[in-house]
Amino acid sequence: MRRVDELLAEHGTTFAEEAGIKLADKPQPLYRLLVLTTLLSTRISADIAVAAARELSRSGWRSPAAMRDSTWQQRVDALGRAHYVRYDESTAQHLGEGAEFIRDQYRDDLRRMADAADGDPQRLEKLITEFPRIGPTGAQIFCREAQAVWPWLRPYFDRKALDGAKKAGLPTDPKRLAKLVPGDEARLAAALVRRSLQR
Template identity: 90%
Template sequence: MRRADDLLAEHGTTYAEEAGITLADKPQPLYRLLVLATLLSTRISADLAVAAARELSRSGWRSPAAMRNSTWQQRVDALGRARYVRYDESTSHHLGEAADFIHDRYRDDLRRMADTADGDPQRLEKLLTEFPRIGPTGAQIFCREAQAVWPWLRPYFDRKALDGAKKAGLPTDPDRLAKLVPGPDLARLAAALVRRGLQR
């Protein structure tokens, strides 16, 4: 328990928090989390992905409608300002496609996706991979963070989090890990474990 508390104190900032997203069970923050998961899905550093998410938000594209109203070049420019340059053009394209997809499929509200998943985390992962550029890794990132506001996802620890648990000398069984902190802190613990696992 003490080790988990120390880990939370040192590394317990979620990636959403770092990106300036106050996560809530509402359309806009959930969409911003989806954008962050998209940015984190590429082979680029988490710091650059988080910076890109912040820049897109500063540009005013915090909702699917706002993203649809931006141009491909405007998105490329914003990603460039955040130094997210290796995948800026393809990511700009996919963000536009995803904004259309979420409108067509879920009327701009990812809570409808949660309703479709019907309490099944694996179903939610599959639904997330229907979005452009969101593969299994991006789906896991989204679920790992979304458990902060969707209790039915708890406990959610993907392979990266479990690798971090092993490195930190903590249990690698999700149910045992879940007993170390209160439910609302599980997203923070998962993020802390991922960060611990990335340390050399």
């Protein structure tokens, strides 16, 4: 379908791809997606959140253990370098607390969270909201992106993505949308969210 091809070409980059995260079903990229989700879960532009995720990665904090080894001030400084300033101090705190939570709850491996969800996307959303700072919207961001590596999540199109589908004149039924891009649901969801944000 030409309209879908155009959407993907124009807007089909996921937040993870923008942040330089090569998503895979492995502890480190999944953790980096969780960090990105935490950063996106404030009233701040997605561009700044993505830049902050890149800066934290450049600082070497790509795993929960590395994040725990960083100081609060180091995290504040890194967020500041990315212009993530209004929420830098609270977010630095939440990133530290989240790194401790993932150790205590999942032994630093979010695949254990997926196991705990037992194939239920709504259960996964609930588990994600147990992390500091991440609410229902953040949980949806995580699931939208994670469906690229966790097939049991597919198709995952939240309300924002479905709003974008409506604006683009596409079906608003997740299963019908998924048939348009088998295996590429995460990119379509990203494109539809960006479409929903356009005036």
